[in-house]
Amino acid sequence: MPRPVWSGAISFGLVTIPIKVLPATENHSISFHQYHLEDMSRVRTRKICDLDGKQLTNAEIGKGFEVSKDTIVAVTDAELDEMPLPTAKAIEIAGFVPYESIDPIRIGEGYYLQADGQVANKPYTLLRKALERNSKAAVAKFAWHGRERLGLLRVQDDVILLHAMKWDDEVRDPKELAPKAMELDDDEIDRAILLIDSMTTDGIADQDWATDRYTEALERVIEAKAEGKKPPEMEEEEAPAGQVLDLMAALQESVQKAQSARGETGKDATVHEMPKKPKKKTAATTAAKKTAKKTTAAKTSVAKKSSAAKKTAGKKTAARKPRRTA
Template sequence: MPRPVWSGAVSFGLVTIPIKVLPATENHQISFHQYHVEDMGRIRYQKVCALDGEVLSPDEIGRGYEVSKDTIVEITDEELDNMPLPTAKAIEIVAFVPADSIDPVRIGDSYYLSADGAVAAKPYVLLRKALERSSKVAVAKFAWHGRERLGLLRVMEDALVLHAMKWPDEIRSPDELAPRTVDLDDKEVDAAISLMEEMTTDDGLEGYRDHYREALEDLLAAKAHGEKPPVADTGGKPEETVVDLMAALQQSVESARASRGETTGEDGKDASVHDLTGHAQKKAARAKKATAKKTSKTAKKAPAKKAPRRTTA
């Protein structure tokens, strides 16, 4: 596991849970450096004072806020650390809300919360089980990296996960982006739903790969070994551009079925975006499968009933 990025506590009413915060994701992006093309010397950056041109070392650099052109308020690390914030040392839970009430556009970086020490185990599991049973998520506030943040705390498997969130005033409105007047008939909507059903999968996201990174790795490996780098295949007949929306949906459905080795619909006829009977059957089968899994899981967790206690006169 990665090293903790922060240590503190989760504040849940009067309950305090000592925790360590660890990154939940990792970046596999390939990074480049900048070089001088003529001699491949590495490009370096220096921090220079704008007034005297002197190159400064880190201990000569402070932070400040420009109140006006001629007035700068200097701020020290000690002053920032001593600000009277209840969230400076703890992740403070302020509310519980339904999970579907949080729009994904608010969610940013994700972190795992690890119980810090034996004393934290019981309250950690208590909060986790309470969230599981209530089907809610916690809204929290915490102060990291020089600012107070809003967070979402939820359960993932047996762990608590913290997602950093944007404040309400940081979310831009999409009101002016959507087309106002569009003529659509029911057949076109049904066709789109038909395509969605053909593309629906129960396999999750595990099979998806970053093809750009893989191609970049191949390019770097080839050049490192003095080989000719691979190039994109530009041959072949270009696909025809489909202007008609229904025709585009029809071709998309046929392409989705062909990718699975299917050439006809479930009723034996040619694939058609107008016949939704097969899709309804698929949907019902998936729902039945999900219900069976849920029932099985519930049966495993259901505690045995205790015999009623007898009373004596």
């Protein structure tokens, strides 16, 4: 069981629920140290005072804010903990919203909230069951890591989960990144939907692609080098036969591959091409074709004359006898 990273209480109207906050996720990434390549000695980061050049310990280092070039205000951890803020030691629920109404881009790291003590069990269970029955999520405010944060409380497997959330001004406006308007016909959209349906699963768990292949490959590299062996080489993937420029053909091929991977075959996988509309002939197009015909005829006439001239010259050359030299 992970250690609590924060303790306080959930403030729910006049109800107070003592809780402990525990990390809901784990980091399995492989971390590296820095080494001097010449002798493989460890390279460490040391904290040095700019004035006297002395190396400092964590106990000698504090927080400060630079008000001006010559004025620095020191702020202690005790002063931060004692700030007159209602959410300093409480997760204060401000309201309830449908969970689907929250933009996922605003949702951050998740933390489990554990009832702190026997007295907290009943109000904790009460809040959990109330959230479950009306399918709502609680929006809350709390102070953590030197700032007040917006939070989201929801239920997962009989436990209340807290997500740190972004404030409105922390989410960038994506409008300037959107592509220009494009015209799509219903057939293209239907093919894209068919591809989505063919790749749809019941969940993320137990899927072949729900695996961190990078970490697995890195573990194999480290294991091989530790045994004095050559790191495994990456398998070469088959080069594509050619770049598919037709969007419709690319969608069709993707659908067939997805259904084949899942062992599914059927008529639904085949989507026929829409018949192309005949292009209307315009006066300009007709004139251009006539001009092209005239140009082609002229070029053909010149080519024939040139060919005939070459044949005549060839005959004359062949009739001449080579001169003998003494």
